[in-house]
Amino acid sequence: MAGVKIDGKVIAQSVKDRVKKAVLELKTQDINPCLATILVGENPASATYVKNKHIACEEVGIITKDHKLASNITQMELNKIIDNLNTDNSVHGILVQLPLPEQLDEFATTSRISPLKDVDGLTPHNAGLLAMKKAALVACTPSGVMEMFDFHKIDLEGKNVVLINRSNLVGKPLYHLLLEKNATVITCHSKTKNITEFCKSADIIITAVGDRNKFTLTPEMIKDGAIVIDVAISRFQEKLVGDSDYDKIIQKASFATPVPGGVGPMTVAMLLKNTITAASLSSQIGR
Structure with missing residues (x-):
């Protein structure tokens, strides 16, 4: 007898339904969950991934801020953009779409993101918390x-x-x-x-x-x-x-x-869930 199909589309929708309810709850507290995305260059696959993430955010009521950057951007220029997003209280999650052009350091870039806004769970801080069973934001x-x-x-x-x-x-x-x-x-x-x-x-x-x-x-x-x-x-x-x-x-x-x-489908759904978690964390520290 054949086994049971684990249908990612069905499970992802169940996550999205929970996220949608959480968004409405946060809005009653004057918190409008927001995800900022950074896309460097014109990689077609990366552009499609980012577009799909924006569509998913719109479906559940999460605001998006799209940053499309030239492929020849320097590390210093990219760092400044991330720093500005880190201090922007209206932004709760930051996602840098990988891979990056070869002149940019992926580890340095992802490590620059505030751990409280690290919806990809890639910063050393959040990776360390995961090893200690304390992580709120996980890959x-x-x-x-x-x-x-x-x-x-x-x-x-x-x-x-x-x-x-x-x-x-x-x-x-x-x-x-x-x-x-x-x-x-x-x-x-x-x-x-x-x-x-x-x-x-x-x-x-x-x-x-x-x-x-x-x-x-x-x-x-x-x-x-x-x-x-x-x-x-x-x-x-x-x-x-x-x-x-x-x-x-x-x-x-x-x-x-x-x-x-x-x-x-689960990867995108969990990104939405992480954005809501990050928005909740920001409210707890008075941001």
Whole structure:
């Protein structure tokens, strides 16, 4: 029997519905949640991502401030824009769309954002709080994955989880979030030997490689009834795909996410949720 589809569109809508209610509540306190986005250059994919985030914000009542910057902007000029947004009390969240042009330092840029407005959860301050189980603002994709588990009432305690990613954006935050739920987590990556053996022993596999030429998760690599969360998305043979073929994986897994329509919608939904959290934090400190 085929497993259960984890539908990111449905779960994302449930998050958006909660956010919409929270926006209305904040407005009764004269707080108008606002997200400022920064897009450097004219990368078509990045421009589409930012546009979709603005549309999502409009759907739930969050104000947006769009900053489109020339691709040759200097680090000093970009820093000044971020500094101004940090001190702008009408702005509650700041998002710098990555990747940045090569003359700009991504770590220096994201680290410049006020931790209270860091809706991507990428500042060293918020990453450190996450490791200490104290984070209020967590990277959107990892928190979206955790929302999926909550939605389907999947108990993570004592589960063996194989996480195939070690990036600051996905793998490392997810590692800490899973540990908080008392899962046993093994992180695999490009240098891991015998990755198939790790996968075969896992109750849950979360994969985020994003390159089918380097890695594909096949049904033979998972045990019966495993849960598969496919975070990856890339173009392969003229199609948008994840690290696995959903139609094949779902025949063996108890739960699995499709690509597209799985984790992707959750990332935007959690950005909206983080913006509301940041707006709430600003009200608590009198901003």
